Amino acid sequence: MRVKALETILTEKGLIDPAALDEIIDTYENRIGPRNGAHVVARAWSNPAFRDALLTDATAVVSELGYYGRQGEHMVAVENTDEVHNMVVCTLCSCYPWPLLGIPPGWYKSDAYRARAVREPRKVLADFGVTLPEDTAVRVWDSTAEVRYLVIPQRPAGTEGMDEAALMDLVTRDSMIGAGLALKP
Amino acid sequence: MGGRFGDGAVVPEPETEVFHADWHPRALAVTLACGSLGQWNIDASRHARERLAPKDYASFSYYEKWMAALADMLVDKGVLTPDELAGGRAVGPSPLADRKLTRGAVAGVLARGGPADRPAQIDVAFAAGDAVRTRRHAHNVFVDGGHTRLPDYAAGATGRIVRMHGHHVLPDAAAHGLGDRPEPLYAVAFPASELWARPEHPRDEVVLDLWQSYLEPAT
Known part of the structure; x- marks a missing residue:
């Protein structure tokens, strides 16, 4: 395997610490993932002042929760409503808000998603089993710079009495990319 | 490739599936660790992937592109010689060894990230709505x-x-x-x-x- 060979040479040259690689992998396998984003979304649903601050300056707000970091240095939150459904893609590579959502899923990095999300987002949503109302506009954000986008999905009906922890369970990774909707309770 | 036809369906996958092969996380980690050597920036590494031969770009998997681009950059910058890469053996230590990302430094490096905004004097030419x-x-x-x-x-x-x-x-x-x-x-x-x-x-x-x-x- 090519990566093993490269790791071996680089370790011999004193350029790589295999223990550091383990640490990076553990971080993204076990510590940083979409539950961070779900925490942010659930709080935005529960707390109007937090929501307003998030929409105004997402970087500052998520930093306070400890979710600043690599590939999340410049965050913008966009909110789904009855009028507009937001969806995020990176057609040029695979830009994604790592501190909030972790490592992007395979489909996000696929040629099919990168090629199609900008031209036929509704057909792509259909691949995820999602059909939008006819009068909802789709706004696709192509992440062409170092700005990373977090979609705040619509809060499902019937969740009025739920606390932040219960709401978090309804926030899927795909819903924060705009490729899905939040789960119904 | 934005807008291209012919790529087929998008296939959803469960949230618990982070990597799809044992070597994928290793490829990610080696790439990040090499980035810490300071020999290139994120734009150069994106370009290294884009400038793979089009037939390779089309046929390589995601992390195969990362590995091919990383190998190209390591040789371009003189971090490794083509012989070392081909032979799979290091010839002597690297002068960059003191920049090695250590285990203890990982959390800080990932938490600090690499902001892309800079102080600048260039006039802002456009306003919202223009x-x-x-x-x-x-x-x-x-x-x-x-x-x-x-x-x-x-x-x-x-x-x-x-x-x-x-x-x-x-x-x-x-x-x-x-x-x-x-x-x-x-x-x-x-x-x-x-x-x-x-x-x-x-x-x-x-x-x-x-x-x-x-x-x-x-x-």
């Missing part, structure tokens, strides 16, 4: 065939400014060792009908983050 047109060709003005972040599908298109993000490093320069050259960066919204022959819906739009030099006023 109509702008992108460059006719999605090309690098400094280096023929060089890196740019204007996708082909949005070249020569007219949209409107949604917001200004601040002054950000210009990838077209930074990818080629030409300095940061920070410029105002804007989110620009384009009606789907401006980009596609058959838009799905009259009110759909695509928003791209574009640097000021990619744009001119549209009337």
